[in-house]
Amino acid sequence: MAGATRVRSRARARQVTRHGRTAAIYAALVSICLLVNVPFIWMILSALKPVTELHFDPIRWLPESPTLINYSNVLENQDFIGAFGNSLIATFGTVGLCLSLAIPAAYGFARFRFPGRSKLMYSVLFVQFFPIIVFVVPFYLMYSRVGLVDTLQALIISHTVYALPLSVWMLTGAFRSVPREVEEAAEVDGASTLDVLRVIILPVCMPAVAATTVYVWIQAWQEFLISQTLSTSMQSRLLPVQISFFMGTESTDWSGLMAASVIVSLPVLVLFPFLSRHFTAGLSAGAVKG
Amino acid sequence: MRRRRLLGFVYIVPALLVAGGVILFPILYNAALSLSALNLRTGELRFIGSGNFEAVVGSPHFPAVVYQTLTWSVGSVVLQLSAGLAVALMLNSIRHGRGLLGGILLMPWVSSFVVSAAIWRWLLHPEIGGLGEPMRALGLGWLLSNWAADPARAMIALIAINTWKWFPFVAIMLLAALQAIEKELYEAAMIDGAGPVQRFRHITIPGIRLALLTTVILATTWALNGFTLVWLITGGAPAGATDIMGILVYKLGFVGFRFGQAAAASVVMFAMVVLVTLIYLRVFGREEAE
Numbered sequence: 001m002a003g004a005t006r007v008r009s010r011a012r013a014r015q016v017t018r019h020g021r022t023a024a025i026y027a028a029l030v031s032i033c034l035l036v037n038v039p040f041i042w043m044i045l046s047a048l049k050p051v052t053e054l055h056f057d058p059i060r061w062l063p064e065s066p067t068l069i070n071y072s073n074v075l076e077n078q079d080f081i082g083a084f085g086n087s088l089i090a091t092f093g094t095v096g097l098c099l100s101l102a103i104p105a106a107y108g109f110a111r112f113r114f115p116g117r118s119k120l121m122y123s124v125l126f127v128q129f130f131p132i133i134v135f136v137v138p139f140y141l142m143y144s145r146v147g148l149v150d151t152l153q154a155l156i157i158s159h160t161v162y163a164l165p166l167s168v169w170m171l172t173g174a175f176r177s178v179p180r181e182v183e184e185a186a187e188v189d190g191a192s193t194l195d196v197l198r199v200i201i202l203p204v205c206m207p208a209v210a211a212t213t214v215y216v217w218i219q220a221w222q223e224f225l226i227s228q229t230l231s232t233s234m235q236s237r238l239l240p241v242q243i244s245f246f247m248g249t250e251s252t253d254w255s256g257l258m259a260a261s262v263i264v265s266l267p268v269l270v271l272f273p274f275l276s277r278h279f280t281a282g283l284s285a286g287a288v289k290g
Numbered sequence: 291m292r293r294r295r296l297l298g299f300v301y302i303v304p305a306l307l308v309a310g311g312v313i314l315f316p317i318l319y320n321a322a323l324s325l326s327a328l329n330l331r332t333g334e335l336r337f338i339g340s341g342n343f344e345a346v347v348g349s350p351h352f353p354a355v356v357y358q359t360l361t362w363s364v365g366s367v368v369l370q371l372s373a374g375l376a377v378a379l380m381l382n383s384i385r386h387g388r389g390l391l392g393g394i395l396l397m398p399w400v401s402s403f404v405v406s407a408a409i410w411r412w413l414l415h416p417e418i419g420g421l422g423e424p425m426r427a428l429g430l431g432w433l434l435s436n437w438a439a440d441p442a443r444a445m446i447a448l449i450a451i452n453t454w455k456w457f458p459f460v461a462i463m464l465l466a467a468l469q470a471i472e473k474e475l476y477e478a479a480m481i482d483g484a485g486p487v488q489r490f491r492h493i494t495i496p497g498i499r500l501a502l503l504t505t506v507i508l509a510t511t512w513a514l515n516g517f518t519l520v521w522l523i524t525g526g527a528p529a530g531a532t533d534i535m536g537i538l539v540y541k542l543g544f545v546g547f548r549f550g551q552a553a554a555a556s557v558v559m560f561a562m563v564v565l566v567t568l569i570y571l572r573v574f575g576r577e578e579a580e
Contacts, residue, residue, distance in 0.1 A: 042413055101304050105304070107301050
């Protein structure tokens with residue numbers, strides 16, 4: 001009798017410890033997530049501060065008299081608007097071009113055996129090892145020879161090429177995991193390869209495709225070095241470069257910089273949480289099965 | 291069957307053409323440039339053998355740059371992996387909310403380099419930065435005063451920011467691998483009386499071996515090839531104390547207009563990455579059935 005009670009209470013004690021430990025882990029994780037995002041909270045709060053509050057002593061995080069004037073300054077800035085528009089075009093253009101190249105390529109790698117396939121696959125990843133600096137001068141020379149310097153097309157091509165290797169990699173991993181029987185059944189029913197792609201592979205691999213899309217979009221939206229080197233005027237000026245101009249060596253318009261940063265980060269901050277679940281799943285599909 | 295094999299190739303051709311053309315030319319041109327003197331006016335290359343390499347490697351500043359690059363890389367990778375693995379383990383042990391927390395955690399990785407640099411420069415501003423008060427309250431105010439002029443603190447700040455940016459990505463990659471480990475292995479080990487440390491050493495670590503290796507290689511590559519963060523936050527200051535290889539290449543080319551030497555330096559960068567990767571694979575990849 002007494003023995004059974006002791007066993008039961010020990011089991012209950014173990015359960016309590018387990019609950020306690022789980023709670024502690026949750027608490028730790030939530031704290032980490034908050035801490036990691038503190039800089040963004042600072043960004044948002046600072047953007048609401050009028051310039052007068054910048055030199056308060058001591059520095060306060062919450063604005064005394066929040067204002068939207070920084071945002072209106074930034075949004076009235078013609079250069080900023082121009083760069084924003086350019087970035088939208090360049091980013092969506094890059095996503096479109098990259099996916100239309102990467103999806104067929106990944107399908108080819110995943111489904112067909114041809115000589116040199118594995119070598120080609122690894123050489124695709126090999127490009128990731130090159131520092132992006134290596135491309136800067138040659139790109140400039142290349143594009144000037146075809147008269148494409150300072151154009152959005154040049155940026156779209158460059159960003160696509162930079163995002164292609166990892167995109168193909170992630171998509172190939174995902175496509176390979178689709179069971180062949182389903183595809184073969186469809187082909188017996190008379191489906192063309194395009195149909196197979198559209199109706200079977202893409203829906204099944206939606207997490208990986210979403211992940212790849214997000215990845216390409218982010219890369220293109222925030223790329224800096226090539227965008228800076230290849231654009232000599234507002235015609236092809238992209239947002240990251242435009243924002244870097246806010247950071248002058250003498251005086252920096254911090255409030256304006258923060259407001260601009262918020263605006264630039266908005267699409268990403270809004271889109272990403274929705275897609276993150278698919279993204280993490282897709283990323284792992286490429287990496288683990290790779 | 292022959293047709294199927296050729297068909298596969300056809301899918302890959304578009305991606306290959308674009309990637310090949312746009313990537314191969316810069317790489318080859320860069321190699322040629324590193325062995326030549328570039329006439330800026332006419333654009334012609336004059337072969338000069340190893341002159342550029344001698345100038346770069348023989349320059350008195352070069353050893354410091356290599357040392358700084360290694361410091362930056364080792365510091366970044368070690369911290370990213372530690373933090374990433376710790377968080378991945380925590381995320382792996384909870385049952386709900388993994389997707390949400392993971393998404394929130396990824397914010398630093400998702401945000402643009404320019405925005406991140408802007409926020410951190412603002413946060414760490416010695417006089418009016420947001421972290422001033424909290425750090426002074428903790429007695430750490432001395433860390434902030436004029437930190438940008440102190441080589442050690444500048445490097446530490448850079449490594450810390452770089453870690454903040456990348457460790458979420460590492461965490462998610464490792465989390466995916468952790469989740470692929472079969473739970474039964476843990477249960478069997480527990481029944482056999484294995485403690486948490488033993489389970490970690492003999493089940494967890496071997497289970498994520500491949501993902502760990504991949505992640506380490508990627509993290510190292512990105513660190514060794516780094517440029518944008520350092521450029522936007524310190525620009526190599528003070529006096530070149532935070533010059534890493536990428537900055538050296540940029541300064542040689544776009545500040546000094548010595549494009550031949552810049553190209554040579556970028557070849558050295560690439561060699562570093564290949565060397566380190568080969569070392570990793572040799573030391574850690576031996577037991578993998580590739």
